[in-house]
Amino acid sequence: MLRRGFQGAARLSHHRALLGASCILPRLNPTSAFGSSTDSLVSRFCPKETDLKDYALPNASWCPDMLSLYQEFLEKTKADGWIKLPSFKSNRDHIQGLKLPSGLAVTSDERDWRIFTRCIQVEGQGYEYVIFFHPSKKRSVCLFQPGPYLEGAPGFAHGGSLAAMMDETFSKTAYLAGEGLFTLSLSIRFKNLIPVGSLAVLNVDVDKIEDQKLYMSCVTQSRDQKTVYAKSSGVFLQLQLEQE
């Protein structure tokens, strides 16, 4: 019922309401729980063997803060239940083998598709980031280092680049914590500017899952937590996906 509801919406042409509230929020059938467990979503999302390049690995551009916090979280993946999420060039690589609503079906195509936050491939110039996720806590931490191609005010990251980093971290968290797929809303209060080349830490929590929606919050701050860069909230829509 739910899938059919969204498929109906998704079949509409590109220029019609894909996400209009009347289309995307069909009445929830209380007997149809969201099927995929977080474990199965995580194992699909983090393939053990793949030839795809993982962009969420340290490189020479990472600042010492970013490197050492990365190592700290890597230790936590061994004992504390944290998982390091791989990050491929395209979202298409993450959703291989999932049956998507037909309007979103992946068609073969020669174009060089890139997920926005991996749009710049020169190390250190654009987005450097890695996301760690904790399934049972439904929490994520994103280590983010903006490069000089992400500038807004001279020497500082563009507010929009942080907005996109938040949306992306929310998005991956929503997907893994409860099949959340689409951003319904994003609200940000900016407090301080992030210097280009420095580390900002995004702490994301799923606050509740209700009525097919995931409600999340994020505090972005310096590593020492003394400077809050921004606070934000995001609401994502759940969509049940099936394996092919």
Added chain:
Amino acid sequence: MLRRGFQGAARLSHHRALLGASCILPRLNPTSAFGSSTDSLVSRFCPKETDLKDYALPNASWCPDMLSLYQEFLEKTKADGWIKLPSFKSNRDHIQGLKLPSGLAVTSDERDWRIFTRCIQVEGQGYEYVIFFHPSKKRSVCLFQPGPYLEGAPGFAHGGSLAAMMDETFSKTAYLAGEGLFTLSLSIRFKNLIPVGSLAVLNVDVDKIEDQKLYMSCVTQSRDQKTVYAKSSGVFLQLQLEQE
């Protein structure tokens, strides 16, 4: 007083509160109006003679909708008071000759600084956009065509790429309409996905200027106005700038 207040804040090191409310919102001195007229800001922003490349000009990647609406607005620049804003590789090029708060002073630097929304220079792959501004209406229209490097869901623009485009259009509007410089908040409700390679039109209005803040709203829709992609609001902080 106002300048000193922000300069004080800006002198703080990068990791201290640049934009903490207590620092950036000193009590407004009612006798000190914001000095620069919109006309002088616009003429500074749109230099008649410059060697800088303007990225807001048509290229072979623009879709027919984008091209024809561009031509329509170009006509409006001749009679209806609209202004086409140039778009350089870096914000640093726009603010040459302005005395900035010291924490934001532009230092000479060999790095390839790019404003985030011009981070990708390959035509058609990333951001294609042009902003038109109407000084007396305090209104902007941004024609935005996302390329395949801005992908989120397969075939559609990442929500974060639209968020950044909104922030950038708000930012330029806020600056020209009233010396608005910094995003304080950004709030977006997403309604529909924007297909990669198609035109989205951002309609921005300055709703009010009060208490050193510009309140703006934006409706993003298809050219035929039948599909609303998103609605958003933004609040920007005014900062008085002086010519050197």
